[in-house]
Amino acid sequence: MDNQALLAIAIFLITYAFIISEKLHRTIVAMAGGLLMILTGIVTQEEGIHHIDFNTLGLLIGMMIIVSITAQTGVFTFVAIKAAKAVKGDPVKILIALSLITALASALLDNVTTVLLMVPITFSIARQLNVNPIPYLISEIICSNVGGAATLIGDPPNIMIGSAVPELTFMAFLIHMAPVIAIILVVVIIYLLLVYRKGLQTTPELQQKLMQLDEKQELTNPTLLKKSLTVLALTIIGFGLHGVFHLESATIALVGAFLLLLLTGEHYLEEALLKVEWNTIFFFAGLFILVSGLVNTGVIASLAEKAIEFTQGDTLKTSIIILWMSGIASAFVDNIPFVATMIPMIKEMGSLGITNLEPLWWSLALGACLGGNGTIIGASANVIVVGMASKEKYPISFGMFFKVAFPITIITLIISHIYVYLRYFFFA
Secondary structure: OOHHHHHHHHHHHHHHHHHHHOOOOHHHHHHHHHHHHHHOOOOOHHHHHHHOOHHHHHHHHHHHHHHHHHHOOOHHHHHHHHHHHHOOOOHHHHHHHHHHHHHHHHHHOOHHHHHHHHHHHHHHHHHHHOOOOHHHHHHHHHHHHHHHOOOOOOOHHHHHHHHHOOOOOHHHHHHHHHHHHHHHHHHHHHHHHHHHHHHOOOOHHHHHHHHOOOHHHHOOOHHHHHHHHHHHHHHHHHHHOHHHHOOOHHHHHHHHHHHHHHHHOHHHHHHHHHHOOHHHHHHHHHHHHHHHHHHHOOHHHHHHHHHHHHHOOOHHHHHHHHHHHHHHHHHHOOHHHHHHHHHHHHHHHHHOOOOOOHHHHHHHHHHHHHHOOOOOOOOHHHHHHHHHHHHOOOOOOHHHHHHHHHHHHHHHHHHHHHHHHHHHHHOO
16 A cells, blocks of 8 residues: 555545544545545545535525525414324434424435424424423434435435446335335334434423424415425426436536526525535535545555455455445445445446356445444535434434444444345345
8 A cells, every 4th residue: 555545545534533633624524535635646626626525515505595485374383283183292213203294205205305494393393392302303313324225216325336337226225225224214113213202202201392383374475485395396206207307416406406596586595505514515616626635546446355355255255345344444435435436346246257247236225325324524414414303403412323324334234234134145
């Protein structure tokens, strides 16, 4: 390993140590680490910018604008009251309901869009019942990554894998991923109930007060509501048909955002742009440049190659190594750049003698999506929710999230390990 690779590893580890310590804001640290990769010559400015996933950033910005305008209609509070009343205002049952809604929505949309829609609802419910929203938010992060793993469009790693391997269609993801994800979701919700059940308590008076609320009164602007929901529906349909139109999800989200601004008028523009989580956007930019240093110096590729050498071309061993390596790595390195590195590596395995690559692709998808739950920086949805929670004065620390989420990651990877072995090797 040359000096540049060692320097890249050192910058990466020091940056992550500062992010975990939370002594400085993670956006400042990530940008500083990324810029240090450029200043030390590990990557050029052009290479750093090339590694930034603008599809992810565009998707985030577009959906943030749509959600911020839609929020002004009162529809999120309407949904919050409706959902809470459906389970009689029971905080524990609300946790189950929100977790299931988040998982299902993440499978049909994408997990970033889902959490952007769910977080305002969650805060509304928590305020009504005077309960701590953090257990709900952490549950939604975890269930968004679990649910998103079920379909082609649910999670960015799946979108990347599906676009790299055309035969892995929407239906293929549904057939191969959805069964194990359904099992994992049940296990995850049971685990979350064991962790949070005792802390989710409210008074009968607050429950009764919530039941008496008229949710229809929250819909204050019917005209804006119609425009917002129409654009939101068109955007969601666009995500579902992105492969047909050969458009990236960022394009669809930004078209939706600016179509809504066109319909509503420029007086919504400034406020909508202010609502964009710019600190989150810059955090991702810094993180992508930081990881580009490891990519450019061959560190990530070297790790993947050593894993292949270790398995000696055995498909079962290679699948399991990819599952666990992607699962653990995606907890600490954003799963998008990691998957971007792994895709060409798996394709290369095909030319090195592994004839059946299908188990390897499903192992990568399961590991990357579920591994994203390991830490608050493991996946886009995690960072978004943490940023929104911080704005509402409910900070979720690295340690707080890690204590709950990392054991879940290990449990879900064990279930995935058993599933991959049984489905693709034992019963094959």
